[in-house]
Amino acid sequence: MTNVFDDPRITAVGLLFEAHAGLSARFNAQLEEHGLSAVEFEVITRLARSPGNQLRMTDLAAQTSLSTSGVTRVVDRMERDGLLTRRACPNDRRSSYAVVTAAGMQRLNETLPGHLQMIEQWFTGQLGPEALAALLDGLRRVRDAAHPCATAGSDDVSPEQVAATDNATRRH
Amino acid sequence: MTNVFDDPRITAVGLLFEAHAGLSARFNAQLEEHGLSAVEFEVITRLARSPGNQLRMTDLAAQTSLSTSGVTRVVDRMERDGLLTRRACPNDRRSSYAVVTAAGMQRLNETLPGHLQMIEQWFTGQLGPEALAALLDGLRRVRDAAHPCATAGSDDVSPEQVAATDNATRRH
DNA sequence: GCCCAACGACTGCCTGAGCAACTATAACCG
DNA sequence: CGGTTATAGTTGCTCAGGCAGTCGTTGGGC
Numbered sequence: 001m002t003n004v005f006d007d008p009r010i011t012a013v014g015l016l017f018e019a020h021a022g023l024s025a026r027f028n029a030q031l032e033e034h035g036l037s038a039v040e041f042e043v044i045t046r047l048a049r050s051p052g053n054q055l056r057m058t059d060l061a062a063q064t065s066l067s068t069s070g071v072t073r074v075v076d077r078m079e080r081d082g083l084l085t086r087r088a089c090p091n092d093r094r095s096s097y098a099v100v101t102a103a104g105m106q107r108l109n110e111t112l113p114g115h116l117q118m119i120e121q122w123f124t125g126q127l128g129p130e131a132l133a134a135l136l137d138g139l140r141r142v143r144d145a146a147h148p149c150a151t152a153g154s155d156d157v158s159p160e161q162v163a164a165t166d167n168a169t170r171r172h
Numbered sequence: 173m174t175n176v177f178d179d180p181r182i183t184a185v186g187l188l189f190e191a192h193a194g195l196s197a198r199f200n201a202q203l204e205e206h207g208l209s210a211v212e213f214e215v216i217t218r219l220a221r222s223p224g225n226q227l228r229m230t231d232l233a234a235q236t237s238l239s240t241s242g243v244t245r246v247v248d249r250m251e252r253d254g255l256l257t258r259r260a261c262p263n264d265r266r267s268s269y270a271v272v273t274a275a276g277m278q279r280l281n282e283t284l285p286g287h288l289q290m291i292e293q294w295f296t297g298q299l300g301p302e303a304l305a306a307l308l309d310g311l312r313r314v315r316d317a318a319h320p321c322a323t324a325g326s327d328d329v330s331p332e333q334v335a336a337t338d339n340a341t342r343r344h
Numbered sequence: 345g346c347c348c349a350a351c352g353a354c355t356g357c358c359t360g361a362g363c364a365a366c367t368a369t370a371a372c373c374g
Numbered sequence: 375c376g377g378t379t380a381t382a383g384t385t386g387c388t389c390a391g392g393c394a395g396t397c398g399t400t401g402g403g404c
Binding site: 209211238239241242245246249264265266267 | 370
Binding site: 076 | 351352353354355
């Protein structure tokens with residue numbers, strides 16, 4: 001009996017998911033050395049790249065893989081650890097900003113070079129320039145098709161964000 | 173100030189992670205229609221493709237993204253739902269098999285065609301044959317480099333498994 | 345200006361999963 | 375054979391995160 005599971009489609013997703021899992025594991029290990037989880041790293045990165053190193057809680061949720069309640073709790077932890085602070089929004093008293101502290105920026109600066117090195121070591125450096133370009137091109141097309149921007153409610157993310165980086169919005 | 177975060181390496185992982193997140197969301201939605209979570213689908217698939225539609229708990233853990241305690245609990249749930257059964261191992265009284273029931277096989281057969289369709293719709297069908305081949309080739313190389321088989325403790329997975337399918341072993 | 349709908353953040357409750365501890369069995373070794 | 379060590383599975387504890395409900399705030403319709 002020829003197995004249904006040898007279907008090339010299954011193999012294809014298998015490759016993508018395994019590559020993701022493998023890289024995640026590598027990255028997690030490196031981040032953990034600096035006392036950060038993947039989610040925390042994503043949060044602090046998003047904030048650090050935003051004007052004023054701050055973002056409203058909702059916007060932060062929209063840019064990450066977290067729900068708003070998830071953001072509340074991550075920011076709780078990171079505020080407890082001194083990496084972030086909450087700041088009241090002057091215009092809208094419902095909103096509050098999450099702001100990266102000096103300690104947070106320092107932690108990020110300690111972490112980033114190693115992280116980039118990991119990316120190069122395990123991902124981009126594994127391929128020649130043209131093979132990498134082909135891979136990224138394929139990924140971009142799959143991402144554009146499958147990435148659930150509409151589902152995620154992050155309707156108002158600025159286009160340059162979507163184009164330039166990873167807006168890993170996913171809700172269940 | 174040119175932003176450190178525009179580094180092409182960041183963009184590259186962003187693409188991979190977003191593609192994964194997008195596909196995961198799509199797949200989860202379809203699986204949910206059939207009352208399965210992604211983990212349950214993975215478990216039942218692994219079992220169904222194994223001889224006798226069964227696998228020892230430990231082996232199942234080694235083939236999935238779960239720890240052994242995680243497997244215990246998933247199998248608990250799926251046994252409660254009638255999709256699986258535990259069967260004592262005759263040779264080794266410590267071990268037990270997880271076996272797919274008839275209901276479990278039926279559920280899987282209901283789910284699989286739609287799942288393959290989703291893969292085609294959101295992933296493989298998005299690219300021409302040569303672009304897909306290039307993508308898969310790149311993914312394979314990244315997977316081979318980064319996939320933490322050694323880290324995961326699944327030292328004894330049979331080679332054909334690793335070659336043919338997704339062994340998404342990841343431990344923290 | 346007033347009311348009601350929408351919104352932003354937070355909290356209670358629940359589920360899923362990992363780690364470490366534990367039990368029972370197996371295997372090894374003297 | 376008896377004791378020590380390793381292995382298979384389960385369970386207690388903990389934590390992260392989602393959903394739904396709550397509260398305060400805002401803004402739009404009249």
